[in-house]
Amino acid sequence: MKLLFKTRIKETGGRVAWLKSKDSSQFLELNWYPKGYKYGGKQGLDHLAFEVKNADAFFTKLARKSKATIKPFDEGRWRLAYVTDPDGNWIELGHRLRKKQKKH
Numbered sequence: 001m002k003l004l005f006k007t008r009i010k011e012t013g014g015r016v017a018w019l020k021s022k023d024s025s026q027f028l029e030l031n032w033y034p035k036g037y038k039y040g041g042k043q044g045l046d047h048l049a050f051e052v053k054n055a056d057a058f059f060t061k062l063a064r065k066s067k068a069t070i071k072p073f074d075e076g077r078w079r080l081a082y083v084t085d086p087d088g089n090w091i092e093l094g095h096r097l098r099k100k101q102k103k104h
């Protein structure tokens with residue numbers, strides 16, 4: 001995999017790196033958080049993220065089976081939502097928002 005970029009996460013004190021395989025359209029995002037970071041699942045996994053066609057629809061379907069959720073919200077160019085798996089790990093669901101149309 002090729003490293004696309006890495007940076008610090010101001011809000012958490014952690015670090016993030018994005019990687020991509022040569023012939024793939026998918027990305028791997030690796031996050032590291034300092035000792036004592038209060039979020040994350042029981043296995044030390046912070047979260048898994050999936051790009052979906054409609055974050056709201058996937059959230060509605062999966063939220064019924066999840067113990068904890070974060071309702072859909074917009075962040076930058078993304079519509080995001082979160083649910084937990086049976087082990088308490090966060091699953092991020094997201095789709096890219098369309099560019100805002102300029103008013104004439």
